[in-house]
Amino acid sequence: MATVKDVAKLAGVGSGTVSRYISGTGSVSRKSAEKIARAIEQLNYRPNSMARSLSSRRSDLIGVWVPSLEGPYYHMMIRTIESALRLQGKHMILANAEDAQSNDDRLAHLDYLINRDCDGILISSSLQSEFELARYAEKFPNLVVINHRTDELAGRSFSIDHDLGGRLAARHLVELGHRRVATITGRLSAQDARQRHVAFLDEMAKLGHPLAPERIIEGAFSYAGGESAVAALLASGADCSAVFCGNDKVAMVLIAELHKRGIRVPDEVSVLGYDDVDFTPFTAPALSTIHAPIEEMSQSACHQLLNLTYGFDLPYRERFEPSLSVRQSTGPCRP
């Protein structure tokens, strides 16, 4: 493989000039540029990325930490991030903490990224306590958090107003006439799950229809968690005309289970999801849900991370608003 020196020699210039030509920084005369271009072509030269990284102290690697890769939510995120980074010539490396057993284990996954000398790190937070995140953020300036708002990370945390999302859910169901409403939440130790849940309960109460405790099931945002939560809800015998699910995966599981039992959606029970992932138009019936702008949020987080890390000036926003997306799984309450 050819090196800068080979190129420099063939082009009849110094190695510094070649380097300047390639990076586009500094000035190179037209004549030199042409000679260098020809030499590069002729030698089929490609810069060695490791040497470049070592000497420039930039790896052009962005680490992405996710608590799980199950289901479309994280996939939409990953997909958006990969695309945004590729557009800027950066590379993503991934750490999926799904198999982590303990909190230390989860942090070890972060170290797996940090030890790789990532220029910046994106964390899709959920169960990480704010304290831990802040601690890491301190020793790692180019760190940005998706879907988690915290004051310690002003300008570096990107989030959706899940409080509003929870309220939108409540209003939608109440407007449809539902009074006997149940909910299946995600794990309430996760900020995003808790926020929408608390707001949902609060808004239901405000609207005059507080939820009975037996109609509140704490589940988890996974298919398996959804299954057991759905089983728990249906086993409880809690009679209800509508269920608000903390995310779309759980809503999908619920619809499947209701179908199995011959309970019609939305005629007998309305089901409302949260997130608006890619499959929502294709459940049967199509899922009504709270649209969370996951992709926009992910892209913003990515942009700001690139800004912080490389001094880019890409557009971004820190806060996003969910909106109601009505499809066929919710309908008027029929007593």
Next chain:
Amino acid sequence: MATVKDVAKLAGVGSGTVSRYISGTGSVSRKSAEKIARAIEQLNYRPNSMARSLSSRRSDLIGVWVPSLEGPYYHMMIRTIESALRLQGKHMILANAEDAQSNDDRLAHLDYLINRDCDGILISSSLQSEFELARYAEKFPNLVVINHRTDELAGRSFSIDHDLGGRLAARHLVELGHRRVATITGRLSAQDARQRHVAFLDEMAKLGHPLAPERIIEGAFSYAGGESAVAALLASGADCSAVFCGNDKVAMVLIAELHKRGIRVPDEVSVLGYDDVDFTPFTAPALSTIHAPIEEMSQSACHQLLNLTYGFDLPYRERFEPSLSVRQSTGPCRP
């Protein structure tokens, strides 16, 4: 940040000894090891991965090329690969060619990986012609292909017997008594889609029930492609009691559309999918499908790539067999 030299000086040994201690290759006396361990601890030393890569000519980076990241199929693959690589201390970088407009564009995505000096490359082939793959494989020895069988890449291509898969599908439907059968395929320029389709048609014919041409719709393996194919099938007025879909996403779309039209699955129409992705238990009704061991195949491909690249000796297989997974979306034909 501390360097090997700092560690060597503090420990009172040479830099070579420190290097040997860290990499675990070569021999280091117990006494030196202890001193080095203490120095590392004291200085909080972490090896610089770029310097390490440059001098060892190993990036510990594995590139993964996928034609798309939509839907659970690729996600299951990515998830499996990330995990297998992390277990061996390697890192994955991803190139999603979803946004590629032309074939050159798709190859540019491969270059994006190669220019990063990946030690090895995993390609999830589909539309790439065998010729192009082989061409790249030639100049890049540590390249392995998932879900594509080709003689040029003996020992480096991992695949599922989609011929068998297609036949299993045909047999299942015929055994249930279906005679008026339709099929929605993926893009037939993709090997995996074509194989299962051709075998399906062939087996149906062998069993005495060849498909009428108007009951064959060429679609694509995306939600959008599924939607238009489903629309085309239903618009054609082709009367059928069962539909074999080239993958689960399309089957999901079909179930949703049938639900919308009030057509009961499987009572009026049976729907059979392919792949057995993570959501299949949770469609309504739960999707009968051909189980393709995607995760096992991905892991094998990963293992063999690691073997080729780093001389590991991880277990792997090149060929996998699909199996029938009956759930609730297929049932006996009721005339």
Next chain:
DNA sequence: GTCAAAAATGGAACCGATCCCACTTTTGGA
């Protein structure tokens, strides 16, 4: 035509590991 400012240049030093090699020390069998 003059001259200061700006542009362009070559090459050495450096980034922080690995790896090789010549050398020293330890080991254990006779």
Next chain:
DNA sequence: TCCAAAAGTGGGATCGGTTCCATTTTTGAC
């Protein structure tokens, strides 16, 4: 106790870029 083989060692060369700086060349206003 001796000695060959094995184990352990230190440090310099090397990987292939970037970056800095002193120096040369070009530019353009007067």
